[in-house]
Amino acid sequence: MKWSNYAKKLHRFLKQTTLTDINGRALDMDDGFDLWLKQTLKLRENTGRFYLIGNGASASMASHFACDVGKNGKVRTEVFFDAGMMTAISNDITYDQVFAHPLRQKMDAGDILVAISSSGNSPNVVEGAKAARDKAGFIVSLTGMKPDNTLRSLGDLNIHVPADTYGMVESAHAVLLHHWMDHLEMATPKTA
Secondary structure (H helix, E strand, O other), rough: HHHHHHHHHHHHHHHOOOEOOOOEEOOOOHHHHHHHHHHHHHHHOOOOEEEEEEEEEEEEHHHHHHHHHHOOOOEEOOOOOOOOHHHHHHHOOHHOOOOOHHHHHOOOOOOOOEOOOOOOOOOOHHHHHHHHHOOEEEEEEEEOOOOOOOOOOOOOEEEEOOOOOHHHHHHHHHHHHHHHHHHHHOOOOOOO
């Protein structure tokens, strides 16, 4: 595929991206990003914690944005990618609980979880979102592929990219997260 065609295809998927609430109601994209920003600013004011989870490329994205949110957004962030912790939970409990277990221990009501899964059906990400729901956290899901994926029904805000390949979904997720991060950074006081 030529670059111009690839770029057009990504643009089309970004334009077709939808945002829904916990009840599956469609929300305006800008209103959804504004709500996410408002929740994050409230979290920062209350010194809450911002968690990000995902597998593979989504884990890398979670780690990348944890750095941005912490450094540029001045919000306390955490990802659960410590090899010792992950292998202990996987071995002693199950891999499906690799995010849910620490979230149940650490998450407080009002904390934010960003759950990233291209398919929206990664069992460990789904279980993490369920644990965050049980702890009264605010959940943002980023998914792709099939619109009826499991994770898309668990978030307070659910962003769905209707692309059918991992590359397109992951590229779109990066654009969406950078868009949100730019808004957070603009709302963050500059200090030395």
